[in-house]
Amino acid sequence: MRISVQDAPFDLGKESTDFAQGHTDMGAIVTFTGLVRDLPDDPLEVMEIEHYPGMTESALREMAQTAVARFSLGDVLVIHRYGPLYPGEMIMMVATAARHRKDAFEAAEFLMDYLKSRAPFWKREVTAQGADWVASKDEDEDALGRW
Amino acid sequence: MRISVQDAPFDLGKESTDFAQGHTDMGAIVTFTGLVRDLPDDPLEVMEIEHYPGMTESALREMAQTAVARFSLGDVLVIHRYGPLYPGEMIMMVATAARHRKDAFEAAEFLMDYLKSRAPFWKREVTAQGADWVASKDEDEDALGRW
Amino acid sequence: MIDVLYFAWVRERIGLPREKIETEAKTVADLVAELRAREDRYDLAFSDLTALRVAVDQTLTDFDASLDGAREVAFFPPMTGG
């Protein structure tokens, strides 16, 4: 299990390869990657991500441990960036390794649902019109009801 | 959309990076990778995958097109190998790009469920005891009922 | 004249991957009946149709599908990809 909260970019390709090669006793690997959308007509200049050092790592670790136990994972990886992120950049990724595809998929979705609403990150979007904190979505809170 | 049926290995890292970089107008990327499990106590020597040239490509393309329409995907990638595959090797991958994570996850699961039972591939496992065609699982057929 | 293809253990039981067959069969089921009447190895391969799948011109279909205009019929066990 590796949890990394970092301001530096990460290499999706290298992370995916390393994760898969480390777990050849698992038949299924799922990755999710979240990006700052780069839309030609969108006024977003930069997305700033604030977090709660200390709590962030422990909250992510607890989520990952829960996922490992609940979905019989062989391993899990969570990388989440903070600081200023520009359109097109990768914000975060999770990877899960399981014997069967159903567990790998469900664990990745579980982690994303919890990470969205329970890990202490806050996004702020800066556009030509000014800066605004991203509001939480009811649908993200509702998604937790599934688990 | 790219569909590749090939005997050569593929580079998960490069494929993931290329796929993500090509779709920065999408906020969510999901990948699934299937591997030949490499278990120290498992007698598997090699897995041989047979397919139906011509039909395989068209069946995969049709599944991918259905997924794009149904889940509003920005793009989809399917790579599936055939021929002899050794423990630890990657068998196949799918990648989906969508604006939101729910669509990206569901599309990848949809593709995997269909690919398991509707794409003309057949696996044969060779062990010290001999060779056997892998039997289809009722649960794989049942998984299609979800869609 | 129709191309008939066999995959996986169907290919192994029948002993060849494909053959051209002169037939007047109207449906897949008619073609199966003709093949079973030929030789024991065909009879054995087609003895349990629930264990088989069929594609006509590279599209999955049923055993009661028409062969009208068909150029290629393939028989194989349930798929196990992924």
Add this chain to the structure above:
Amino acid sequence: MIDVLYFAWVRERIGLPREKIETEAKTVADLVAELRAREDRYDLAFSDLTALRVAVDQTLTDFDASLDGAREVAFFPPMTGG
């Protein structure tokens, strides 16, 4: 003495990221009441508790949670990670 942390727009409204507070508050709600009585910027920041979340010693909890033995309390809006 307790460390009180503010994040996102709570930090912006109150105007600082953290402070040490001498308090006898038994619960988070008691602490909130003390803070609101201090100054308008606190009163404004805590005016709608349904828009706020709280963590005691880096664990998410409720506003009626006890502060017995607590060293760190953090207030922030609903999280928006991922």
